[in-house]
């Protein structure tokens with residue numbers, strides 16, 4: 025769960041946020057885990073997962089916590105994008121594996137061409153200029 029944050033909230037958003045915080049091990053400062061104080065327009069969530077609230081804009085602006093849109097916190101179940109990033113990385117991994125599979129198939133049918141001039145003298149392998157397949161020079 026994202027912490028060290030502050031949010032402008034409607035009563036409905038406050039309720040959803042409190043439920044997410046409680047479900048992730050947080051509580052109101054003072055150990056209370058009851059949905060309450062829905063009329064307070066500003067919420068703070070510190071690094072110990074303690075919720076506090078404020079009535080006034082000045083207190084909200086002065087607080088050094090990072091401001092996060094309430095809707096983002098709610099939509100991402102309190103992760104504020106870390107979950108979205110995880111989805112994107114998973115998708116990227118899938119696409120990389122698909123490309124590697126295609127490359128493996130290409131290598132099975134490639135009649136490899138190894139150009140010795142391109143070879144690094146310190147490297148005992150050289151690569152096919154068509155598919156990148158490595159060949160052990162000493163074999």
Ligand SMILES: [Zn+2]
Pocket residue numbers: 131134135136137152153154155156157
């Ligand atoms: Zn090849």
